[in-house]
Amino acid sequence: MTNIYSIGIDIGGTNTDIGLVSADGYCVARRNLPTATYYDASVYVADICAAIKEMMAEELVKTIDGIGIAAPAGNYYTGCIENATNLNFKGIIDLPKLFAEHLDVPVTVSNDANAAAYGELVYGGAKGMKHFITFTLGTGVGSGIVIDGKLVHGKTGNAGELGHAILIPSGRPCGCGRKGCLETYTSATGIRRTALELLEQHPEYDGVLSKVPQEELTSKHVGDAAQAGDPLALEVFELTGNWLGIALANAVAFSSPEAIFLMGGPVKAGEVLMRPVRESFKKHLCFVYDNSVEILVSKLPGNEAAILGAAALTKAQ
């Protein structure tokens, strides 16, 4: 039996990660391109395709079944990157067309949060599940929703933007121009914001977080401090967990999933985040869903999750 390989490409504003992925979910080769140095999308795609051919030659892989691309503002329906705000490529970039000049395989495009959900379905903890949701806590909060084994794209292709569901009406200002979006509270950036608020409210606090210059403080500092038992950091995660638990309970009222998977930097803090999340989730879940949903940490390896998610898009239905 010939093993079937796929290509996963994770396009970020700074870097582009390209991986050759085996059917059982191993990334057998990787390449990296500096996205921000490219201004011409056709040159950029030509270089990506050269890297793909290089990896295939090295690994003696003759054929691939497809290319999956996770891109900012990537539209599943059109395959285009549409007016991405953090890329040098402006307007509409037709990825399938650009790739077709170099490689004759299907190209599937989506945003990184949707790719993460497919990664979990194809290679991770959601194998065999029909209904689940993933939340990626990063600079923002991304989400991907799977119902009946299929990712929800909706009319626009932009379904599943739960980071921009309003958690607290008239709450924290969000980069999207509105107020109270989930991601202002539970993203890595939101965690930093909560920590700064608590530091201001507690001038008497002289723990480890007070030693970090405020402009350098990140959610990683807070996570490390919480794991070491720092009371202010623990309080940040109590608040974050409470907010996230409400959002997860609300998501369940929508699609009644079997599981919700959490991923991203702040999730690495482990139980200091997951315990308050689960407590809040249980408290805020409508009783008709009692004991029907598990809150889980993503089973994808952190350093390959984005590539695996992108590669999993080649299996999208």
Place this chain on the structure above:
Amino acid sequence: MTNIYSIGIDIGGTNTDIGLVSADGYCVARRNLPTATYYDASVYVADICAAIKEMMAEELVKTIDGIGIAAPAGNYYTGCIENATNLNFKGIIDLPKLFAEHLDVPVTVSNDANAAAYGELVYGGAKGMKHFITFTLGTGVGSGIVIDGKLVHGKTGNAGELGHAILIPSGRPCGCGRKGCLETYTSATGIRRTALELLEQHPEYDGVLSKVPQEELTSKHVGDAAQAGDPLALEVFELTGNWLGIALANAVAFSSPEAIFLMGGPVKAGEVLMRPVRESFKKHLCFVYDNSVEILVSKLPGNEAAILGAAALTKAQ
């Protein structure tokens, strides 16, 4: 061509409405049974089936393609009524089994909110749509979610309980035991609650609503007063519309529908409700969905909406 008829049954705590519905969505005959007088489900179903046979004989209809039943706690997957709190029938009532003793046609069961969504899809304003959501404002707030032309049932069969998504964390106490659920703000009961709050805050107000004994005040009083230009009633609908607009915007971030349909008593107040709903929706909608969603009033006739919704379940995929 023989016209195909379906049966729609709307089971309420007090009354059961049974209708013979033509393929083009006309309820050609109706019967009514007093649900609350029955204690034995098999006697109840026998009487329903007798009424169905009577209507078919009267209308010279020889065959029906199915029976759709909208029931409190009706589970789509099992066809059972499961521990309904406002029916005399306790435990698990296996409707398909009970009906099979009298009529040899498929029986499809769901709750009334899901039936309403199917009614809109098959007979109403959502004909031909792939992605939409319905909100029914009644004693509570029910919702039905259609994605890719199919109703979302989820793992439990209870997906789409958006009336119990938390709108305001730590907000108004809800009958479900939690706080801040959407339905505590935007159901008919929620509108009454808002009116009572405003009446208490404004002892100087001596408009029409101050003349209604508080225990008798309903959302209909508020709607009539708002339509007549009463300032307190209009303020109630401003608040209600603002809350509902946030909830609708949040629902869009989930499934990116083409349209959201509103139905139920308070919607009959018309523009005094719909204008603030649309304004709030526009204000709170994430920009990626701009101009992609319409907020519409249900196109089903109010007095037959429940029967048509139930009948539409026979077309469920």
